[in-house]
Amino acid sequence: MPPTRTTGGQPPQPPRSPAPAARRSGRRGPRRYTRRDVAVLGVLLGVPILLDVFVIWGPTLASVVLSFTSWDGIGDTTWVGTENYENLFTNYPVFWPAVRHNLLWLAFLGLVATPFGLLLAVLIDRGVRFSRFYQSTFYLPVVLSLAVVGFIAQLVLSRDQGALNAIVGNEQNPTDWLGDPDLNLWMVLLAAAWRHTGYVMILYLAGLKAVDPTLKEAAAIDGAGEAQTFFRVVLPTLRPVNVLVAVITVIEALRAFDVVYAVNKGRNGLELLSVLVTDNIVGEASRIGFGSAIAVVLLLFSLGFVVTFLGREIRGEKNR
Structure with a gap:
């Protein structure tokens, strides 16, 4: 080993180790996903999302739109506005x-x-x-x-x-x-x-x-x-x-x-709201627009209770 030089009466300093530089040079950058990783992630995330959209959100949005129409499931669809809701609240005794x-x-x-x-x-x-x-x-x-x-x-x-x-x-x-x-x-x-x-x-x-x-x-x-x-x-x-x-x-x-x-x-x-939805959509009358209006009312009831309760719980948790 070569002698270590001293300057100004300072104690000899050991030679610097090249390990930090090696470690710095060995740092890994952000991981790059291969095409196989992207394909796997796409399948694992995409399939459930598509099923959720087509099975839940798609029919939900379709029911909201159909609630403003008159349709028997076979013939033409006629836009009636809020007529289904008016008949539901005033002319539907059950x-x-x-x-x-x-x-x-x-x-x-x-x-x-x-x-x-x-x-x-x-x-x-x-x-x-x-x-x-x-x-x-x-x-x-x-x-x-x-x-x-x-x-x-x-x-x-x-x-x-x-x-x-x-x-x-x-x-x-x-x-x-x-x-x-x-x-x-x-x-x-x-x-x-x-x-x-x-x-x-x-x-x-x-x-x-x-x-x-x-x-x-x-x-x-x-x-x-x-x-x-x-x-x-x-x-x-x-x-x-x-x-x-x-x-x-x-x-x-x-x-x-x-x-x-x-x-x-x-x-x-x-009588329950779910039964009325079934009777009007798949029953003999097949009033899909009217049944969709009942389904939307049931959806609003559910969301109203759940969102109100969860909102109160979240506010209570924040106040703690």
Whole structure:
């Protein structure tokens, strides 16, 4: 090694290593995607986007346009402006009962089925005996479609051969649970809530499993009871689950169709907006423009509830 020179009494300096320069020269620039990468990304992103556009947004925009026309699906399309909406609000007697039934459906699922599902989740999370059995039993209806739930409701609530009349001893003077317009909606709501409760229970149970146990321990040290700990510590941490459950509840309530159509095709006290859409678009009359107007009203109802709720949640999150 050659001697290191000294200047002005300074200690000798070791020779500079060329490693930094080598590292600088070895830096990689931005990655360049090959044609194969672009093709893969195009397929993975493009196919779902195209399906979403053609299956969801395309028919949605088509329904909005068709709601201002008169069309039977075969002949020419005639532009009628807001005539379909005027007839819907003033000259269609089953429209307002259907709106009332949908709102009642939403209130029942939101105020009865959802809190009951939360209660079941809390009880199972506390580790009661046979919790696995209860969890599987209450979740079982979720794997069934609402059409199957409707058929089960017919077997249980039928007037002549239903199990409920046989259990309560009304065989001599049976109650028409599904034929009486004052009763059938409540019976169908119970059947729909039976399925919705299990779904809500699983969502809240997953959220409760993710709650940090130290939060509960800290609340207990501060002297909080079980109820105070739940409502002031645990429930606020379940805010994302609450948002998800609220959105699902609104969607389930406003798109309800299968169970009432399986019972009596959505008539005689079971009218819903989704049933009116089906009756007008694929029914004998085939009034596609009029049915599209009902579908747009249903869409606005759904968006109104969901956007309002999510807006309040977002503003509340920002204010924290």
